[in-house]
Amino acid sequence: MRQRAITVSGPWFLWINLLFCLFILGRHYFSPSQQIASVAASVPVLEILMGLILAVSSSAIFILRMAHDQYAEWLSKFLYGTLLCISALWVGCFYVFLASGDSRIVFPFAALLIFTALISLYFDGRVLLSFTLPIWISILVCNFIYPSDLTLLNALLYLLLAGLFESGRRILRGWFVLAIRREQENRELIKQLQDLANNDPLTGIANRRSFHLLLEKAMQRQQQCGTPLSLVMLDVDYFKKYNDHYGHQAGDECLVKIGQCLADAIRSTHDAVARFGGEEFIILLPDAVEQQAIEVAERLRMNLQALSIPHAASPVMPYVTISLGIATVMPGTTSTRLIAQADAALYKAKENGRNRWQVFQHY
Numbered sequence: 001m002r003q004r005a006i007t008v009s010g011p012w013f014l015w016i017n018l019l020f021c022l023f024i025l026g027r028h029y030f031s032p033s034q035q036i037a038s039v040a041a042s043v044p045v046l047e048i049l050m051g052l053i054l055a056v057s058s059s060a061i062f063i064l065r066m067a068h069d070q071y072a073e074w075l076s077k078f079l080y081g082t083l084l085c086i087s088a089l090w091v092g093c094f095y096v097f098l099a100s101g102d103s104r105i106v107f108p109f110a111a112l113l114i115f116t117a118l119i120s121l122y123f124d125g126r127v128l129l130s131f132t133l134p135i136w137i138s139i140l141v142c143n144f145i146y147p148s149d150l151t152l153l154n155a156l157l158y159l160l161l162a163g164l165f166e167s168g169r170r171i172l173r174g175w176f177v178l179a180i181r182r183e184q185e186n187r188e189l190i191k192q193l194q195d196l197a198n199n200d201p202l203t204g205i206a207n208r209r210s211f212h213l214l215l216e217k218a219m220q221r222q223q224q225c226g227t228p229l230s231l232v233m234l235d236v237d238y239f240k241k242y243n244d245h246y247g248h249q250a251g252d253e254c255l256v257k258i259g260q261c262l263a264d265a266i267r268s269t270h271d272a273v274a275r276f277g278g279e280e281f282i283i284l285l286p287d288a289v290e291q292q293a294i295e296v297a298e299r300l301r302m303n304l305q306a307l308s309i310p311h312a313a314s315p316v317m318p319y320v321t322i323s324l325g326i327a328t329v330m331p332g333t334t335s336t337r338l339i340a341q342a343d344a345a346l347y348k349a350k351e352n353g354r355n356r357w358q359v360f361q362h363y
């Protein structure tokens with residue numbers, strides 16, 4: 001957010017400097033009074049200083065606009081250096097005016113520059129001070145060197161301006177910090193909402209809703225490119241008995257372990273594992289033909305077996321086992337039908353004795 005502010009406010013402030021320069025260069029037209037005319041002797045110096053500010057400001061505006069990465073860290077450092085340089089040039093300009101006994105333009109100009117700097121750079125204290133501090137200090141010092149202008153009124157004005165500047169900076173900075181905090185909170189909230197919408201709260205893997213979205217996308221791609229696609233649906237064997245034996249809490253922990261085991265066993269970038277409901281999980285295997293899906297199913301079964309989660313109440317094995325149904329897309333298969341086929345194959349695997357996989361048979 002700070003980088004965004006720099007790339008928006010930085011060029012604006014540089015434009016202000018450009019305009020102020022043009023005003024000084026054309027001062028004879030704006031105020032052809034005796035006092036300003038007395039600066040005439042120093043005109044070449046002044047013209048050079050203004051020319052330099054014009055050149056530095058316009059180059060910096062160009063570089064900031066052309067910057068490839070508008071959020072790059074170097075932009076802040078670049079603006080810091082540029083403003084320090086421009087500020088030094090303004091100090092020279094004000095010195096020329098004060099030295100030639102013409103302070104009329106100095107004070108309002110310095111105040112305007114300092115307050116426009118505050119408006120555009122308040123979010124970055126270092127950059128703000130790099131511009132304002134040299135101007136502030138040099139005017140004070142000049143007043144001591146040329147004490148004709150050091151009146152009580154001027155001193156009071158300096159104090160008043162310093163107070164206004166600091167209080168304004170604090171208020172603006174407070175709003176900026178609040179905006180940053182709100183943005184971070186919103187980002188976290190959006191992430192939480194996305195997690196809630198897409199992930200199963202118990203196991204942390206994708207939920208049924210996001211699985212359907214992934215499946216629809218994969219089906220579209222399959223229809224466009226004619227690539228294969230398979231599904232593996234699986235169900236924990238005798239999970240009701242597990243709950244009854246070990247308690248619902250242990251059942252939850254068992255589901256978390258199974259979800260993790262499945263997620264670890266798939267190619268994370270291509271495939272997707274989701275909790276389909278209760279103790280049922282589903283795995284989407286884009287680009288996988290039937291044989292590859294069988295290999296994945298067997299791997300999942302073996303990985304879970306390797307975990308050896310005790311299931312004393314299971315009539316199949318003394319540890320938790322799963323049954324799996326496999327279905328592969330055929331021409332004209334819809335997503336709903338593919339899920340139904342994987343479910344039918346799973347039912348068959350259960351019927352055939354559980355702790356096994358079964359491929360859907362097209363008769």
Ligand SMILES: Nc1nc2c(ncn2[C@@H]2O[C@H](COP(=O)(O)OP(=O)(O)OP(=O)(O)O)[C@@H](O)[C@H]2O)c(=O)[nH]1
Nearest residue numbers: 235236237238239240241243248249251252278279
């Ligand atoms: N602990 C826990 N249990 C769940 C959760 N979701 C579903 N279950 C339980 O899973 C059990 C599923 O039981 P059934 O559908 O009869 O299936 P099963 O006992 O696994 O038998 P088969 O599938 O035929 O092997 C039920 O007792 C549900 O209460 C959950 O989030 N946590």
